Amino acid sequence: MKTVPAALLMLAFCLVAGSLPTRAKADPSPPTVEEISFRCRLIRGGQDPEWTTGLRIARARLSEALAAADDEERVRAELNAIDPGCLTLLAPAASKHASQLPANQTADDERTWSARLSRESQEETLREMTGAAATAGPPESPRPPPPPAAATAASDAGSPESPRPPPPPSPRRHQATVRAGAAPAALPPTESRIEPFFPWPPPQPFLSETMTRQAFPKELKTLQAVSDHLSSALSAAGYSDFRYFSIRDDGFAEVTRMERIDDQDRPFAGASRWEDSGALSISPDTFSVRDYLIALFRRRTGTFRVFVLLVTPENMIPDEEKQLRLETVQAWQSRGSLTLPDSIGRRPFSDRHKVYVLVYEFKKEEGETPRTVKEGTVADHLKAMGIRFGKPS
Amino acid sequence: MTLGRAKSVLSYMWIAGFVVLCTIIGLQTAFGKYGGGEDWDTGFGWFFPLTIPALSLMLTVWTLQRTKEDGAEVTSSHTLAAAVIFSVFYLLAMLGILLLHPFTGLSIVTQLHRSAWPLGVLEGIVMALLGRLFIANAS
Numbered sequence: 001m002k003t004v005p006a007a008l009l010m011l012a013f014c015l016v017a018g019s020l021p022t023r024a025k026a027d028p029s030p031p032t033v034e035e036i037s038f039r040c041r042l043i044r045g046g047q048d049p050e051w052t053t054g055l056r057i058a059r060a061r062l063s064e065a066l067a068a069a070d071d072e073e074r075v076r077a078e079l080n081a082i083d084p085g086c087l088t089l090l091a092p093a094a095s096k097h098a099s100q101l102p103a104n105q106t107a108d109d110e111r112t113w114s115a116r117l118s119r120e121s122q123e124e125t126l127r128e129m130t131g132a133a134a135t136a137g138p139p140e141s142p143r144p145p146p147p148p149a150a151a152t153a154a155s156d157a158g159s160p161e162s163p164r165p166p167p168p169p170s171p172r173r174h175q176a177t178v179r180a181g182a183a184p185a186a187l188p189p190t191e192s193r194i195e196p197f198f199p200w201p202p203p204q205p206f207l208s209e210t211m212t213r214q215a216f217p218k219e220l221k222t223l224q225a226v227s228d229h230l231s232s233a234l235s236a237a238g239y240s241d242f243r244y245f246s247i248r249d250d251g252f253a254e255v256t257r258m259e260r261i262d263d264q265d266r267p268f269a270g271a272s273r274w275e276d277s278g279a280l281s282i283s284p285d286t287f288s289v290r291d292y293l294i295a296l297f298r299r300r301t302g303t304f305r306v307f308v309l310l311v312t313p314e315n316m317i318p319d320e321e322k323q324l325r326l327e328t329v330q331a332w333q334s335r336g337s338l339t340l341p342d343s344i345g346r347r348p349f350s351d352r353h354k355v356y357v358l359v360y361e362f363k364k365e366e367g368e369t370p371r372t373v374k375e376g377t378v379a380d381h382l383k384a385m386g387i388r389f390g391k392p393s
Numbered sequence: 394m395t396l397g398r399a400k401s402v403l404s405y406m407w408i409a410g411f412v413v414l415c416t417i418i419g420l421q422t423a424f425g426k427y428g429g430g431e432d433w434d435t436g437f438g439w440f441f442p443l444t445i446p447a448l449s450l451m452l453t454v455w456t457l458q459r460t461k462e463d464g465a466e467v468t469s470s471h472t473l474a475a476a477v478i479f480s481v482f483y484l485l486a487m488l489g490i491l492l493l494h495p496f497t498g499l500s501i502v503t504q505l506h507r508s509a510w511p512l513g514v515l516e517g518i519v520m521a522l523l524g525r526l527f528i529a530n531a532s
Contacts, residue, residue, distance in 0.1 A: 298425065
């Protein structure tokens with residue numbers, strides 16, 4: 001019996017390693033909630049270099065599954081059961097009424113995505129998922145992506161351009177059925193859309209402070225006004241180059257650049273403050289013989305900090321299983337929007353909204369991988385920087 | 394310049410360089426710059442193979458050959474000049490790698506690993522020049 005899970009694992013491995021581009025062209029099988037969850041995990045884990053494309057595909061798959069399902073709520077519930085954050089991540093597409101895209105566009109997207117996404121990333125995520133499935137359920141639990149039978153059926157059915165045949169009946173509980181001829185759906189990208197904050201929910205560990213609507217002046221009526229208020233407070237402390245992400249469609253995240261700080265939570269002076277790569281070099285601008293000798297003869301250490309401000313009505317529950325990685329912080333800087341789009345900025349700053357101030361701190365020792373730490377409080381960091389959010393006292 | 398004088402210059406230069414570099418690496422090792430695990434000897438592992446061959450060549454051969462040629466003028470002044478210049482450059486390169494390390498973002502272990510092969514090539518050139526200097530003036 002041990003061969004069954006092993007065979008399933010190998011089967012899934014082969015599919016992930018080699019068949020995604022092919023499947024994009026010819027797979028007639030409907031998307032499963034496991035496949036959608038698989039894509040969500042790749043995106044959330046920061047392992048997807050083609051993040052935007054991957055997200056678009058994932059949304060298209062979700063829309064396709066919802067459109068095909070007899071009971072949309074059941075699909076949502078199933079997806080929510082195996083991957084609670086996935087629906088939130090793909091929120092704009094979580095409706096069967098989402099706008100439609102031509103099938104060939106999604107296929108093109110997927111070809112690009114699969115070509116860019118490293119095999120190691122896919123395998124790692126697959127291992128994580130199959131490991132989780134092994135602990136959570138029997139070995140017969142379905143594993144993403146869909147089985148090769150689908151691809152075989154596709155090749156039997158003819159060329160990729162031929163109409164999709166109706167899917168064979170499947171005993172799999174999570175399998176959604178695609179209507180014959182139904183085109184996969186996705187939201188068309190618009191210039192006002194920004195990427196959702198990732199990973200969601202935010203991984204541990206971080207320091208946090210939650211502020212309610214009442215802590216802010218009444219004049220702040222829109223999210224844009226809140227963003228300006230937060231940016232202004234941060235700018236006064238020397239921060240710039242903020243990056244924005246959406247949180248569903250009625251919230252946003254504002255992220256500062258990673259900075260190097262000293263033991264008193266104060267930033268380094270000069271250019272050595274902004275160390276996006278986590279480098280431990282000493283800056284010639286702030287040279288001191290003492291610092292030089294310490295760096296020459298002892299292992300260099302450094303502490304780095306990122307402020308993440310979340311403005312959302314969501315009740316945020318941190319993801320305890322995930323640890324923030326330095327690569328994710330770097331991805332925030334490269335993928336975040338420079339401004340808050342109007343579509344979010346025009347939204348009202350309601351009483352339901354809360355402002356979460358998160359502080360992520362990394363400690364790095366020379367030659368070692370940076371590790372996240374949780375020391376002090378948000379108030380300590382804000383005080384050290386002279387930052388004050390909300391109403392003036 | 395006599396051959397004996399040339400030998401002295403090169404020998405003192407190498408011995409001085411060796412002592413300075415060895416002291417820096419010794420202090421770094423003592424203060425745990427290379428970590429307390431398996432990498433603790435990375436500094437010496439980088440340093441000794443790059444200095445001991447040339448140093449032992451000079452000290453051994455030249456000590457054994459401390460004879461009547463020491464008083465004679467160096468016949469190949471170009472080789473002597475090249476040997477001195479390359480020796481200085483080589484030792485300063487090693488010193489620079491250590492002393493400039495705090496200004497770089499790389500870990501010391503990575504930096505020493507990356508510099509090993511270029512220095513190995515340079516070491517080969519220096520040893521060839523030292524050998525040629527010896528052979529050219531041996532007879």
